[in-house]
Amino acid sequence: MSPDDSTAQPLRSDAERNRGRIIAAARTVFGSDGLGASMASVARETGVGIATLFRHFPAKEDLVAAVFADRMDAYADAVDAALGDSDPWRGFTGYIEAACAMQAADYGFADVLTTTFPTAKALEKRRNEAYQAMLWLIDRAKTAGRLREDFDPADLVLMHMAVAGVVNATGEAAPDAWRRVAAYFIQSFEAPARGSLPASPEHDALYRAMLRANSTGDTAPEPSKGS
Amino acid sequence: MSPDDSTAQPLRSDAERNRGRIIAAARTVFGSDGLGASMASVARETGVGIATLFRHFPAKEDLVAAVFADRMDAYADAVDAALGDSDPWRGFTGYIEAACAMQAADYGFADVLTTTFPTAKALEKRRNEAYQAMLWLIDRAKTAGRLREDFDPADLVLMHMAVAGVVNATGEAAPDAWRRVAAYFIQSFEAPARGSLPASPEHDALYRAMLRANSTGDTAPEPSKGS
DSSP: OOTTOSSSOOOOOHHHHHHHHHHHHHHHHHHHHOTTSOHHHHHHHHTSOHHHHHHHOSSHHHHHHHHHHHHHHHHHHHHHHHHHOSSHHHHHHHHHHHHHHHHHHOHHHHHHHHOOOTTOHHHHHHHHHHHHHHHHHHHHHHHTTOBOTTOOHHHHHHHHHHHHHHHHHHGGGSTTHHHHHHHHHHHHHBSSOSSOOOOOOOHHHHHHHHHHHHHTTTTSOOSSSOO | OOTTOSSSOOOOOHHHHHHHHHHHHHHHHHHHHOTTSOHHHHHHHHTSOHHHHHHHOSSHHHHHHHHHHHHHHHHHHHHHHHHHOSSHHHHHHHHHHHHHHHHHHOHHHHHHHHOOOTTOHHHHHHHHHHHHHHHHHHHHHHHTTOBOTTOOHHHHHHHHHHHHHHHHHHGGGSTTHHHHHHHHHHHHHBSSOSSOOOOOOOHHHHHHHHHHHHHTTTTSOOSSSOO
């Protein structure tokens, strides 16, 4: 909105209308195809030329940030709700169920959870805040003796990658299959640990994996399916 | 080989040479891109025309069957080795580690484990034999009281889908991350169960999901990344 439209509903310009239409179309495209969907397919879905699309969003990350700002808010809210639960373990498992449900409902958001976008500052800021809150959630569940001591924050990223594999593979054919997988994860996270675990990936390695998920998205063939 | 070449190394015809080259190229392409790789990309990698490729392999399933015949044998051998272990639980967990390792080493084979190819008869026959042996492996581990009673054979398919998600997302950046995920699964499968589980997907639903993984491979955009 411009500074002078505080009293009346503003007439939106063509540019503003286009921007809204692009975001809505991108939400549909990312939601069904994931973040790997090309800018060209977003332009097609919107019914605008690719030049128009790039004028509004110079990089795909800008578009991703605009599309998922509200999802990221909902995600951060879920983490806050989990921290608000008086039972640390119920809070922790509630977070897992809520986050996986968001992931299952939206392929694009599933990618947001396991991909990093260094130049999408606002999105990364929200994600980092949520991550800090999640570390607190993990600490609290460990202190209460309910979460195994060797649980690593990276395990949540791995779990989301795993759930994405199930959601992508089962799709509409078995849309609730991920719930059973999430339940298995929760039971294996519960203290006391039933056995030792191979080391979790180094922070830098996992970060590279998350960058990789981003950078391969628009250009490289998908490892398991493709063009 | 033709009936008359039993004493001498046969001179292979161009057609036979081409067939061998196509299989080798397809192994490379499927191994890095998964079964979703297009027939066109296999033709490019081989350096033959698409018409030549389709003359040798009228359907992608035929090519998949030719490429993965030996992997499927190795997989069936791993199941047999697991059944040969005198300790039912060690056999069961050894199977999981071996099968996931095969999956991590070869994106294409990962897809074979979670996709069904109704018209690739020989491949499906081997897979069904391995499946029957796996049912025996599960039964044995339950009878020994080491595998939770509510474990469902479908859980192995879900686990492979989950591990595929981790392998695809981490790739070379964190190539051993799947091992930690497999260990979590094994610990959650161990008896006694730590809690109840949501119902596993119906057999028919999971079969549809496996068909879906096949049919979307060559034509539809990948849910999480894409063209």
